[in-house]
Amino acid sequence: MALSLLALLGLVLFVGFVALGTWQVHRLAWKTALIAHVNARVHAPPVPAPGPADWAGITAASAEYRHVRLSGTYLDDRQTRVWTATDKGSGYWILTPLRRDDGSIVLVNRGFAAEGWCDLKGHCPPPPTGEVTVTGLLRISVPSGLFRHNDPTTDTWYTRDVSAIAKARGLHDVAPYFVDADAHSNADGKPWPEGGMTVIHFPNHHLNYLITWYILALMVLGAAGYVARDEYRLRKRKK
Numbered sequence: 001m002a003l004s005l006l007a008l009l010g011l012v013l014f015v016g017f018v019a020l021g022t023w024q025v026h027r028l029a030w031k032t033a034l035i036a037h038v039n040a041r042v043h044a045p046p047v048p049a050p051g052p053a054d055w056a057g058i059t060a061a062s063a064e065y066r067h068v069r070l071s072g073t074y075l076d077d078r079q080t081r082v083w084t085a086t087d088k089g090s091g092y093w094i095l096t097p098l099r100r101d102d103g104s105i106v107l108v109n110r111g112f113a114a115e116g117w118c119d120l121k122g123h124c125p126p127p128p129t130g131e132v133t134v135t136g137l138l139r140i141s142v143p144s145g146l147f148r149h150n151d152p153t154t155d156t157w158y159t160r161d162v163s164a165i166a167k168a169r170g171l172h173d174v175a176p177y178f179v180d181a182d183a184h185s186n187a188d189g190k191p192w193p194e195g196g197m198t199v200i201h202f203p204n205h206h207l208n209y210l211i212t213w214y215i216l217a218l219m220v221l222g223a224a225g226y227v228a229r230d231e232y233r234l235r236k237r238k239k
Helices: 002-043 052-057 162-168 206-238
Strands: 067-074 080-086 089-099 105-114 131-140 174-181
Touching (some): 002 067, 067 105, 080 105, 162 174
Parallel strands (some): 105 174
Antiparallel strands (some): 067 089, 067 131, 089 105, 131 174
16 A cells, blocks of 8 residues: 555656656747847847837837837936945936927836935936937836835835836826936936946756756656566565
């Protein structure tokens, strides 16, 4: 009876580990394709940023990290600082609304600025005046989270939540995405904000996972073989 239960447990474990390993094979293929797809978007020539007619179809899968281009005029009195930490230290992203010719608005993350670039009251140096053309990566709005909770009442921002920022700044007809400006979009001789700092990182540990699951399956198979051989020898001696 005990041997039968042990055999059943071994079978369940073996089938489970093989299933998990096979699942990781599919996950590895998906993640590899995703990374290749994003890299292709990032390095492709810029295309016009989606206008109001296309906003309803904007999703992370369909548009995030697309290299886009847009022109308009910055609204310098509606800038927003979003606190962050980068390889250059702690500071903030500078999000500035860009009004396009059709009246629609896109939040542009002009880049990273070190602490102290804005004054103690939160007033930051103004963006370029007149019509500008920005190229950068389309990003999907990041809602406020449990540990990074935005507080519009104190103008404290930890995530680039487009709808919340638009509401706090009294903006209307705002795109449901923002654009991370390329480095050359702010090439005006000023040290901040520094564009082109989008972090594109997709952890891909699925190969390690699938190897682990398949090794565990082989260990179960090896243990079953050892038990079966030992049981065979024991019964042979009894005969």
